[in-house]
Structures are given as structure tokens and as C-alpha cells.
Amino acid sequence: GENVEQHPSTLSVQEGDSAVIKCTYSDSASNYFPWYKQELGKRPQLIIDIRSNVGEKKDQRIAVTLNKTAKHFSLHITETQPEDSAVYFCAAVTGTASKLTFGTGTRLQVTL
Amino acid sequence: DGGITQSPKYLFRKEGQNVTLSCEQNLNHDAMYWYRQDPGQGLRLIYYSQIVNDFQKGDIAEGYSVSREKKESFPLTVTSAQKNPTAFYLCASSPRKGINTEAFFGQGTRLTVV
Numbered sequence: 001g002e003n004v005e006q007h008p009s010t011l012s013v014q015e016g017d018s019a020v021i022k023c024t025y026s027d028s029a030s031n032y033f034p035w036y037k038q039e040l041g042k043r044p045q046l047i048i049d050i051r052s053n054v055g056e057k058k059d060q061r062i063a064v065t066l067n068k069t070a071k072h073f074s075l076h077i078t079e080t081q082p083e084d085s086a087v088y089f090c091a092a093v094t095g096t097a098s099k100l101t102f103g104t105g106t107r108l109q110v111t112l
Numbered sequence: 113d114g115g116i117t118q119s120p121k122y123l124f125r126k127e128g129q130n131v132t133l134s135c136e137q138n139l140n141h142d143a144m145y146w147y148r149q150d151p152g153q154g155l156r157l158i159y160y161s162q163i164v165n166d167f168q169k170g171d172i173a174e175g176y177s178v179s180r181e182k183k184e185s186f187p188l189t190v191t192s193a194q195k196n197p198t199a200f201y202l203c204a205s206s207p208r209k210g211i212n213t214e215a216f217f218g219q220g221t222r223l224t225v226v
Contacts, residue, residue: 001171006154009152032213034214034215042219043202043217043218043219043220044155044202044217045217046214046215049214089154089155098143098160098162098206099157099160099168099170100145100157100160100204100206100215101157101171102147102154102155102156102157103154104152104153104154105152105154105155
């Protein structure tokens with residue numbers, strides 16, 4: 001089955017700096033890669049996603065890149081703000097099984 | 113707020129007892145999922161279902177059981193066989209089998225074994 005690894009587990013950046021979170025996956029049949037943000041005490045919510053036929057996607061300060069050959073994908077947050085502080089999860093979905101597998105999460109702390 | 117409801121929000125159980133966590137969605141989603149969240153371990157998949165009357169084991173199914181008798185409902189039973197049941201449980205749903213789109217989460221149930 002699919003295995004998703006995520007690094008780092010914790011990340012501290014100063015406000016205004018960039019943050020990068022990296023994930024690798026094992027199943028070459030995976031074709032959908034969402035990223036979720038979970039604020040303290042709240043449910044995870046989708047912030048951006050990418051499909052396997054696309055190499056990069058951007059939405060304002062957030063971007064995701066995908067390297068299918070290497071089976072890794074990354075989340076990039078630019079100009080970080082205190083409200084970006086949360087736990088971020090990457091995930092992979094194998095289309096035929098609709099099985100959504102998550103990484104272990106990255107706790108991002110944006111300091112003033 | 114997402115149309116997926118978990119109840120109760122907090123649940124206490126005595127050791128040796130089974131307990132059922134409720135998950136209901138009114139989004140007409142085909143796929144539903146149960147995850148367990150422990151500190152530092154992310155979201156681990158317990159069971160998932162792509163269609164009514166069908167479900168598959170996830171990565172940590174031992175000690176859990178589910179049913180999918182209705183499209184809207186996917187209850188999770190934590191049995192006495194689950195050795196370490198204290199955790200935060202999240203239910204999710206997504207629109208279509210084989211179509212990769214956003215999953216929506218419930219607000220979670222925190223289960224404590226006393």
C-alpha cells in the first residue's frame with residue numbers, strides 16, 4: 001500500500017520568511033496530492049492540491065510542486081504570517097482505490 | 113460547515129466496553145473515511161468505504177469495526193480488543209469513487225478510556 005513520508009516534523013520561521021515542507025510517496029499509481037492545514041483544536045482543511053498531470057500549482061502565497069519521477073512533492077509558503085502557524089499534512093490518493101493516505105504532519109511556527 | 117457531523121465531541125469509556133462513534137454527512141459523498149490522530153503520528157487510516165455496503169481496512173484496523181448501510185452514515189465501533197483506544201478520531205468524506213477531489217472532515221471525537 002501507499003506510504004507517505006513528511007519532513008520536517010517541526011519548522012520555525014520568522015515572519016516574512018519562506019517555509020518549505022517536503023513529502024515522498026511510494027505508490028507510483030498515486031495521482032492526487034492534497035495538502036491540509038489543521039489549526040489547534042480544529043478539523044483539517046484543504047489548502048491546495050495538485051494532480052499528477054501537473055508539475056506546479058500556485059495560489060497566492062502558497063505553491064505546490066510535484067516530481068513524479070522522484071515521487072516527491074513539496075509545499076512552499078512565502079511571506080509567512082503568524083496565522084500560517086498550524087500543523088500541515090500532505091497526502092496521496094491512489095485513484096482506483098480512493099484511499100487517502102496522510103503524512104505524519106509538520107508543525108509550523110511563525111515567529112514575530 | 114462542511115456538512116459532515118461527528119458525535120459526540122467527547123466520549124469516555126470504561127475498559128472492556130465497546131463504543132460507537134457516529135459520522136453523518138449530507139453532502140451526497142460516495143467515499144467516507146475514519147482516521148485516528150495521535151500526537152506526532154499524523155492521521156492514520158482505520159477504515160474507508162467507497163460505496164454503500166462496502167468497506168476496506170486501512171492501516172490500523174485491528175480492534176475496530178465499521179458498517180456502511182446508508183450512504184450518509186459510516187459509524188465506527190471501537191471494540192474492547194483495541195489495546196490503546198484513547199485518541200482523537202476524525203471522520204471524512206469525499207465526492208466520488210475514483211475521482212480525486214477534496215475530502216471534508218468532521219470536527220472529531222475525542223475518546224478517553226478510563
